[in-house]
Amino acid sequence: MAQPLVKKDDDQEDEEYSPFLGIEKGAVLQEARVFNDPQLDARRCSQVITKLLYLLNQGETFTKVEATEVFFAVTKLFQSKDTGLRRMVYLMIKEISPSADEVIIVTSSLMKDMNSKTDMYRANAIRVLCRITDGTLLTQIERYLKQAIVDKNPVVASAALVSGIHLLQTNPEIVKRWTNEVQEAIQSRAALVQFHALALLHQIRQSDRLAVSKLVTSLTKGSVRSPLAQCLLIRYTSQVIRDSSMNSQTGERPLSDYLEACLRHKADMVIVEAARAITEFSGVTSRELTPAITVLQLFLSSSKPVLRFAAVRTLNKVAMTHPLAVTNCNIDMESLISDQNRSIATLAITTLLKTGNESSVDRLMKQISNFMSDIADEFKIVVVDAIRSLCLKFPLKHRSLMNFLSNILREEGGFEYKKAIIDSIVILIRDIPEAKETGLFQLCEFIEDCEFTYLSTQVLHFLGNEGPKTSDPSKYIRYIYNRVILENATVRAAAVSTLAKFGSIVESLKPRIFVLLRRCLFDSDDEVRDRATLYLNTLGWDGSVGEIDKGVKEFLFGALDVPLVNLEASLRSYEPSEEPFDLSAVPKEVKSQPLTEKKAPSKKPPSFGVSANGPTSPIDAYEKLLSSIPEFSSFGQLFKSSAPVELTEAETEYAVNVVKHIFSGHIVFQYNCTNTIPEQLLENVVVIVDASDAEEFAEVTSKPLKTLPYDSPGQTFVAFKKPDGLPSTGRFSNLLKFIVKEVDPATGEAEEEGVEDEYQLEDLEVVAADYMLRVSVLNFKNAWESMGPDYERIDEYGLGVRESLAEAVTAVINILGMQPCEGTDVVPNNARSHTCLLSGVFIGNVKVLVRLSFGIDGPKQVAMKLAVRSEDEAISDAIHEIVANDEAISDAIHEIVANG
């Protein structure tokens, strides 16, 4: 149980008046003995229960024995006829939540109450029973619950419906049987019953699109009384619209009339919900947007803070995709900058930053300056992010915006806030060349008085990369060397590296840098001394090296080219031996989706703290697993493992998915099988693979799974040989074969004799994307330029009629299986053109960069220009072949120009 945040201080003045003054668990437990009195004093008992509740709320915990004692004592109170006390008893039982073996004591009393003539006994007993019940008891009381759902007393009906919502998580098959009753409850005259019934019915049917669509269509015609239920209905409606617009070709949006009508509803919450739903339409038109924006604008000046917040939050989202639609609200929005509720003010500011034009920037910045001093860091970060986007939008305004950033950098602030500012300045320097010198100078000033080691080292690293390329690199040296004199060892070491970078790039500064580096040889920290020694020697301070060769620079300052997480994992698993650590053996793949990709998502509550240490990357787990199987040990280094591909429908008898493991000359299919039938045990499970549609593949070995008990997943493998280093593709059909044995549910023992059986699985494809690792680059522009145009191949393709630009972009990304860079996989709504940047490593460890330019015209014809740069001519051509030959788009593709 929870601990109180601050324990009450006995000296506090008002404490002496508290009815709970000096309360002690031991004494209260002693007092609870009154529950056992033959003549129950209802008032006294209620008081004791209140004390127990207070203790629980104060974070006091009861031991198992204490909890059991209290629970048993409380059950005695069912003898009392006092209704007030009975209400307390219900609450207390819910609070103690007795263990499964104790529940039995109270079930008969509760079942009696559930059939009581007094409605309120029924409602409360239902709630308590559903809180403490398990599956077996539920089947006993199901009949009563179904009756309760249609009870004429709304409290009883709501109690049963809300219980249903909770029970659906644990016993879905039982609750799904209540559909008829729930449907009847939706027609109830009581507003809240309708609300609860709608929520439950939607949850029961949420995986059945057609049923949801029918439900929504019928309810939007009728009258839903409760505004809360109306809001739910609006949400479900927009879901139906989203799903249906994916299929319909007519261009008409179903049910939008209903949403528009909701804009005129009398309840504010319904209006906001409808406006929100409309603004979230994919490809929303300005005709659809206007009425929604108008009502939201009215709410901006509402006297209710919640409405102002809801309106500004929605408009803020709209401003990201349709800034022009929101400009009408700018005047109302400006008055919200001084809103007492800082969340509202921050949202208003960030919206204005998105919708403002170039001429209003200066005025806005002035207003924001006054505002910044009195908001919390987390709001400031949002503002900083918005200013960064604004600066990228209006590069001519960089002077005043950078000034603003440098001013706030000097003020007090926590690490996250300062980091956001530094990150913004770095991005602006990178993208706006004119801002570079001022920006670098601001960063220099910042590290003169920076309390965060991490930020100092980041800035020093950045200075080392950018400083030497400026017109006067020497002016940065003073700031950097100051760090060597004044800072802690980590920062000193970073400063030494930065100095060395200047020395290696700017020939004229070299002698002076050597002087400074030589001083570092006497540093008190060994890392600083080691770095200085390394740099002095590799840069040739004794005159041994004239021109610094490219290899040295690459070694000293080149990127590692492997994700640090992977490097860390490899280093941890490296065992000291004669064999040196091999950097090229570190997996380069960016951590992909978790193993259980398609399993139903568990509803995890949001986490406030920094997320806990992530699980080991699946790639590592696969590598370990495969290397433990002797049959695969000769296949060499694992290049890539795909995400699991489901080969069975959800909720079938046997769930099977497959992971494709790619080696240079082999491919291994790992079939993950789960047996979902408790009465069965499977043995000798194998997958028979027919590779007749995959000519280049030849099966070499298959590894069966000995036993597959209920609900405990196991794996079987099939390995194929393929042409070495080539991206061979093909289609494989799969048949699951096994011996099935009946299991006695009582004893859990399987029968001796089994029967052979088989189960058809879906086909599996190996595609070109399987040979591509998703590896990101930090700065695409730099990477693109340094790759050079030697092996560049450019072609144009027509992709035919597509649903939207976003859909076309996603399709091409998936075909190539590459990593989108710099967030370019996201296409703004209604965009007519888009550029997407991708990077990856193709089999054979060849780096590939792709620049995709898309355009869409009126009848939704999409054209694409594909520019590929790689380290190998043949691979650049191969990437084009992948796109040109892909079945998913080939029927639409025709090459227009080939100018490779």
Place this chain on the structure above:
Amino acid sequence: MLLAVLFANTDGNILIERFHGVPAEERLHWRSFLVKLGAENLKGAKNEELFVASHKSVYIVYTMLGDICIYVVGKDDYDELALAEVIFAITSSTKDACGKPPTERLFLDKYGRICLSLDEIVWQGMLENTEKERIKRLIRMKPPADV
């Protein structure tokens, strides 16, 4: 889902708390976060004036009732507008139980009734009842007046 309802005094001591779907180890973060939010914004706030905040995909509506700070936290269906309904139900029945906006002392005097009212309003993360008159009857085990 209604993730949390918290009552605290002005010093940040928790008086009543109800969490749903929040793991025990995250509750301390929530308490400190909410109490800090209240300390920064509720000082000098008018009685029952609503404050709103959002943190990631979670919404928070909070207010001051007499000497008591009340926070409700929700996500998904329970956005700021739904939470406003919830907190309105909570403040009105708390006032009803205490007879006026409560001091801490008065609040503790009526502790049992307030716990019962809360039990009628929020149950396992769902809003169950909203009208104070009905809640007043329900905690005395009387059926709603309109039945």
